[in-house]
Amino acid sequence: MSTARQxxxxxxxxxxxxxxxxxxxxxxxxxxxxxxxxxIDKSEAWGKRRLAYPIKRHREGHxxxxxxxxxxxxxxxxxxRLKVIDQxxxxxVVRVDEDVRVADRRRAEREAWAAKRREARGLPxxxxxxxxxxxxxxxxxxxxxxx
Amino acid sequence: MSEERGRSRSRGKDDRQQGQRRTFFRRRxxxxxxxxxxxxxxxxxxxxLAPFIPERGKIQPRRISGVCASHQRKLxxxxxxxxxxxxxxxxxx
Numbered sequence: 001m002s003t004a005r006q007x008x009x010x011x012x013x014x015x016x017x018x019x020x021x022x023x024x025x026x027x028x029x030x031x032x033x034x035x036x037x038x039x040i041d042k043s044e045a046w047g048k049r050r051l052a053y054p055i056k057r058h059r060e061g062h063x064x065x066x067x068x069x070x071x072x073x074x075x076x077x078x079x080x081r082l083k084v085i086d087q088x089x090x091x092x093v094v095r096v097d098e099d100v101r102v103a104d105r106r107r108a109e110r111e112a113w114a115a116k117r118r119e120a121r122g123l124p125x126x127x128x129x130x131x132x133x134x135x136x137x138x139x140x141x142x143x144x145x146x147x
Numbered sequence: 148m149s150e151e152r153g154r155s156r157s158r159g160k161d162d163r164q165q166g167q168r169r170t171f172f173r174r175r176x177x178x179x180x181x182x183x184x185x186x187x188x189x190x191x192x193x194x195x196l197a198p199f200i201p202e203r204g205k206i207q208p209r210r211i212s213g214v215c216a217s218h219q220r221k222l223x224x225x226x227x228x229x230x231x232x233x234x235x236x237x238x239x240x
Contacts, residue, residue: 010191010232051233061233065191092232094190103186110184 004038006100007068007075011082011091012061015048021087022062028085029066032077038070055089178215180222188221190228196235200226204239 009029013022026043033040046063055061068074075093082091118124179198180188188195199207199214199222206226209219229235 008191012233052230052236053233055233063232090232092228094228099187106186107184 004069004071005095006041006097007070008094008096009066009068009078009091010094011064011088012051012055013064014056014087014089015058015060015062017062017087022064025085025087026064026066028081029078032081033068033070033074036070036074036077038068038074041067041069043067058089061089176213178213178218180218181215185218188218188225190225190232190234192225193229193234196222196226196229200235202239204236 011025013025017025022045030040044065046065048060049063050060051058075095079091079093082088179185185195190196199212201207206223209216212219214222226235230237
């Protein structure tokens with residue numbers, strides 16, 4: 001069995017789509033996800049939003065965001081299917097687990113480091129917020145000012 | 148002309164330097180993401196991305212925004228994804 005990963009799927013549906021059609025699309029996504037034994041962790045409908053630039057002559061669209069867990073094949077299939085559906089004017093799948101893991105590790109490292117620093121300085125376990133002033137030398141400033 | 152401007156500018160700088168040498172005014176070269184301890188930049192977070200997208204819609208260079216290299220890379224990716232999803236424009240005329 002392939003490993004499950006976390007993804008974020010966002011798609012934009014044409015503004016003419018009705019509630020029913022949106023629900024149908026969600027159902028389609030759900031069935032694909034189900035077929036690959038993945039699951040939808042969360043689903044968010046952003047509603048109708050103005051697009052930053054026109055896509056296929058549309059100026060706005062329904063944004064839908066789904067948080068998925070499942071194998072890579074699932075994404076491949078989702079991608080293929082969403083491309084075919086005309087109502088979906090744009091979609092994007094982003095893998096997030098890796099980045100979230102890195103972010104968590106960073107945070108843990110930072111906290112451990114901060115705790116160690118506090119201990120080394122003999123401070124109580126409170127956030128010291130010691131921000132070092134990393135001002136550069138003045139001759140560097142000339143270059144920046146002159147552009 | 149340009150010489151004149153250059154001189155007046157440098158004079159103004161000297162004045163400021165005289166007053167407070169340490170707090171000589173320059174753009175604060177601190178990475179916003181490092182300060183606020185943001186490790187993951189999501190393309191969906193428009194509030195976070197907005198300050199790095201000037202009117203023209205271009206990605207603000209690091210030398211201006213002061214973002215550190217690793218965060219700039221993440222920011223860049225987030226902005227590009229946001230553009231794909233029409234959350235922010237590619238170009239603004």
